[in-house]
Amino acid sequence: MLTHIRGDTFSLAGEVTVTINGTRQLDLTGWTGASQARNNLDELIADLTFAWVDASLSLASVTFAGSTANWPIENLFTDIQFTAPAGDIISTQRTAFAVARDVTIVA
Numbered sequence: 001m002l003t004h005i006r007g008d009t010f011s012l013a014g015e016v017t018v019t020i021n022g023t024r025q026l027d028l029t030g031w032t033g034a035s036q037a038r039n040n041l042d043e044l045i046a047d048l049t050f051a052w053v054d055a056s057l058s059l060a061s062v063t064f065a066g067s068t069a070n071w072p073i074e075n076l077f078t079d080i081q082f083t084a085p086a087g088d089i090i091s092t093q094r095t096a097f098a099v100a101r102d103v104t105i106v107a
Contacts, residue, residue, distance in 0.1 A: 002097035004076075007069040007105070010037075010046075013053055013061035018082055018090050029055045030085040035062040037076045045076055071099050 004010060018025045033050035046064050053059035060080065075098050081091045 001075070002095070004068065004071075004097050004099050005102050006071050006073065006099050007067070007102045010048070010064035010068050011061065012063075012078075012095075013059070015058050016060045016080060016092055018058070018092065020084075020088065020090060025084075026058055027056050028052075028058050028060075028082070031055065032083045033060065033080045035078055035080045037064070037071075037078050039072060039074055039076055045071055048078065050080060068099075073099055073101055075099075 002012075016028070018028060018031075033052075035048040035050045037045040037048060039045060046066070046068075048062040048064050051061050051063070053061055062078065062080065075096055077094045077096050079092045079094045081089060083089055
């Protein structure tokens with residue numbers, strides 16, 4: 001499981017896997033995405049910003065521009081919900097990450 005230190009900048013990037021009717025979609029040019037972080041009770045913690053690093057290679061990022069200093073110390077979940085150019089809605093698998101307390105706090 002990934003760990004995010006509360007108060008640090010939130011940023012995840014990497015290759016995403018999207019499958020339609022059992023076929024993996026490799027080039028996601030023209031697709032859009034949205035992402036959120038939620039807790040186990042399905043409460044919204046943050047709306048995340050989705051961006052393509054390189055859509056032709058299925059490389060994407062999700063970030064949070066605000067402060068994570070008030071995020072709860074617990075396991076959170078995120079995914080990316082894609083909209084294909086034809087209008088199909090496809091979500092990635094959920095990714096779990098633990099939010100941990102920061103050891104060093106600089107005022």
